[in-house]
Amino acid sequence: MKFKRTERIGAIVKILSDNPNKTYTLSYFTNQFNAAKSTISEDLLVVKNVFEKLQLGKVITISGAAGGVKYIPKTSKAENEELLMELCEKISDKTRILSGGFLYLIDLIYDPTVVSKIGKIFASNIDYTDADYVVTMETKGIPMALMTSKAMNLPLVIIRKDIKVSEGPTLSMTYLSGHSSKVESMSLPRKALKPNSKVIIIDDFMRGGGTIKGMVDLMNEFGAEVIGTGVFISTMKPTEKMVKDYISLIELDVVGDEIIVEPNLKTFRNEYRNENIEEYNIEDILEESDEE
């Protein structure tokens, strides 16, 4: 099938955008579109411009045997702020307060559009260059952890609260849940992680940090190292958490019937991750006779 230049560009954007952090060789595109390498190179320059002008991330070129192009999603500062302000406004709705001081949030944290944006924010602000897995614990964090793993192009690992015999031999341990001060258990099949893995932990909510601390301990039992942690909401109190290195997107406090909620904008860093990947420049600026 023959593609026009505009169609090829649209198609390349679609392919890269649907598969973040997956490397495509030039040959993949020359075969797909029955086009010369030089043609595809020119197309890729335009594609790079699209992502940069829209501030939706970066398309990088990797040299060498395993080379090719890949799309690294990256949210803009303006986009982060807009989403978080919008979410804070929704969260501050007093009808969300449930008896016991809980907040009803599942309409937001199960919303595919919201969690897909949250996933991209985590991928933009946690360095996952060396990571092998995204890890979460059931249940509420799963949607945002999955979207993070999609943006990072990493497999997702879900820690269960009960021991599931249907998943083969599992490693289980107990941990102290900060909120309920109860001893709870978590478990994970032995096969779920390769030895010496590096992982990113994603969860929806952190109060004292007991659950995340438990997840870190479980990872250590697997011989895995936690190299980044992202939580969607952290509470303002207690100020001292049981984990140190984490980013949280929103800070929250509920005092009586008052909800204090604000975006944790200090959490964001503006640089791209993966800065260390060597990029060779396609020097030629594309001379195009496009209208406008």
Place this chain on the structure above:
Amino acid sequence: MKFKRTERIGAIVKILSDNPNKTYTLSYFTNQFNAAKSTISEDLLVVKNVFEKLQLGKVITISGAAGGVKYIPKTSKAENEELLMELCEKISDKTRILSGGFLYLIDLIYDPTVVSKIGKIFASNIDYTDADYVVTMETKGIPMALMTSKAMNLPLVIIRKDIKVSEGPTLSMTYLSGHSSKVESMSLPRKALKPNSKVIIIDDFMRGGGTIKGMVDLMNEFGAEVIGTGVFISTMKPTEKMVKDYISLIELDVVGDEIIVEPNLKTFRNEYRNENIEEYNIEDILEESDEE
């Protein structure tokens, strides 16, 4: 900011593709790209071609006050078959067999690339025109249900196995799990569904259908109607399931150390859903002077 035609097309593809089933007005694009309506109309013709040539779905134009364009994802027959054959081959690996006749599958059903394709297949083969929610039960079905809800642009609802007081007043009930022949419970916050909703049920695995039957009953307790059901894997035995109207993507049987697994290709229908949406044609064939 000024966009070239090729860049606008790339950008429109990115926006539509990231937000399936969301309607964008022409004005949204004219503002975004500071371009005339006629220009955007021409761009949209090219964009439509991209999706159709790549067989990645359809961009439709909706007339009227709530009009605009939206992208309906649709997998091709070839794409369905390729994914399902690949998954069947992976599933048939005998090292997956666990004691008790269970199969280890979480590496596949938690893989973001796999579940995002499964979600698009469900969205291509279940009519969700009138649906308000995608519903699943924790835990293993959540990733594919989320990706289905993303493709359908519907909120996700997750039924819990325990009663969670932290989600407010819940409606709980018991059901008979076919496999273990045990009475289990499921619960859902009262606020999770609006009255008189129509829902699509998505789950990862169906043996006798007891769990899905329980979910249907729970939906009825909420005054909701199940208008479509998709399961990833159904077992060949028992042949009689407790639910009738469902599609399953893969059929499975484990006999001793033998895994029989095959794509359930009869499940697919080739028509587009949403046939009833009136579409007005942009008659003009775009005269373009693109190279090639």
